[in-house]
Amino acid sequence: MKTILVTGGCGFIGSAIVRHLVGRGLFRTVNIDSLTYSASPASLVSIQNNPSYVFVHENICNRKAMSDVFSLYKPSAVVHLAAESHVDRSIDGPAVFIETNIVGTFTLLEAALEYYRSLGDDCRNTFRFYHVSTDEVYGDLGDSGLFTEETPYQPSSPYSASKAASDHLVRAWFRTYGLPVVLSNCSNNYGPYQFPEKLIPLMIIRALKGETLPVYGDGSNVRDWIFVEDHVDGILTVLERGRIGETYNLGGNAEMRNVDMVNAICDILQEMVPRADGRSYRQQIVFVRDRPGHDRRYAIDSTKARIELGWIPRQTIHTGLRQTVAFYIENKAWWQPIMASRYNGERMGSGTSGRYLP
Template sequence: MRSILLTGGAGFIGSNLVRHLVRGKGVSVVNYDKLTYAGNLESLRDLEGDPRHVFVHGDIVDREHLGAVLAKYSPDAVMHLAAESHVDRSIDGPGEFISTNVVGTFTLLEAVRGYWNSLDKGAAESFRFLHVSTDEVYGSLGSDGFFTETTPYAPNSPYSASKAASDHLVRAYRHTYGLPVLTTNCSNNYGPSQFPEKLIPLMILNALDGKPLPVYGTGKNVRDWLYVEDHCEALWTVLRNGRPGEVYNIGGNNERTNLQVVHTICDLLDALRPRPDSLSYREQIRFVQDRPGHDLRYAIDASKIQRELGWAPRETFETGMKKTVEWYLENLEWCRRVQDGRYQRERLGLSSVNGIPEREENIL
């Protein structure tokens, strides 16, 4: 593949994927992004001047603009990552999630369908539309078991419900129109250039600032953690070798409780950037009111993608976390620049439930 239209390429996973494709695979990328609060071209400053990266400022609900961009750049594939993605924000304001994740995906599918129908036979046969989704569409697991590609959908938040709806739309466009789509459902990503509202960067920055490290409930909620560079390679593998119409779950084989994650961050900071008073950063941990409807456990069975396409994660949780903490310590100025004043690490996701504004720092 020579050229890819990638939506959401200024976000966390998207910016890492743009760099992975341009520098790692030699692919030209048209980066289509709305530049919301969590999308920032600071994450791609190192690609300035590279002719293989073209940025287009646009919104996926704009059908006419999408059609014009597709016609102008004639991509060989579309990788769809643009989405509102934070559960707490979806609790406070679900409308934006429906607009972007559901209506936006529908609009993009319509634009891509029109473009695909205009291609000659050979180009149409090789074209692919990759929809990047989440394991949260499956709901919550108990203490055992794993999500597979056939697990029934049971979303429990406005965010996961909006992503589930978009997954169903993508599937319908395959079965109704024959569009050559692929869908991936991934576990929790972490790594460089993640916006500081998410658990890992938030804990790192709060720790360094001497602020409390707020952990929801008892901290026993479990997530499977996937290093973002491993995810990028998995997406490339699915795009190149996946079978149209198929779903592939992507996981890191790294289940940890939220409290274990925070402990790992504290221990790494203790070694890499000790507190002036020589105490452990664990002293800053505070347990706070749990998120409404907080899913207990997510865990991915990624055996299908490994068996059929030969992908497996390279990073362990320990190696990935060390790289992540080191990146944030070396890029504190980036963290300052991407927080433009609208988000100051305040707690989200409770005001609409209790009717009382919350100012506790937010975590995943």
């Protein structure tokens, strides 16, 4: 049985990949995760006792530990997701983003290259180092146009700058050392098991708790949304069929203004769990001070992945959002312990001491 090494497999997207890989039973899946605040081992209870699943509690910045993992498990591919992932936190404390996203990726590349060079020809031909990245590296789009794989990098936040740096490192290890890499840059993910600091779960949970629904600025910033399982499908498609050294943009074909997204969440909640007083959840919306450096619009052109690899996202925003809202309604036992101990819904990245100020 071949082995796939996943980094960050206790996070939102990583856990979806691990559940998928272990569930299919085609690979042994080794998950390296240092269990930061955003990790949720509880997202993996359905597969944690499966014999083809291995958990390694380790930091990707630990070079010796990474080399040991490669020697011990001899993976045929690495899917690298471990990262600090929240823009607002990167504004308050960029250092850990530099450490994990840049130094950690560099460390993993070094360990992977050493391992790759030790392989025989057969294994070398099939080995892949896959870097999972974001469309935020491209920066701010105007009112029209789409990000393509040729769009120049112009990151705005410490988060997106650190991801841009890690993308460049991965490509350099291909060009300079011949490490067989492949990358994808994806739009905003949503779905079950997303840490509650991100827009969609935060709005659902705050709405259910009867709290205000804080929308940054005037709510007109536009994001493209992709259901996490479509992203997982995209990653596995690129891993299987993507050309070495290439980058593929993955998007959900679902551009939406933030305020429209929050309104849509309110309307689905109204249908699934109407407020006791019969009024709309929309009345909980408040507009708060904008995020510094907030990009106005992101939108992805996934033509390359569609034409070359036959990949398309399957969920519409309508079907994906309904599943997501239902998950948070039905799985309070997953998010309540997080809100009680690790993040209680406060404002970050605005210098307003955790408060949502207008």
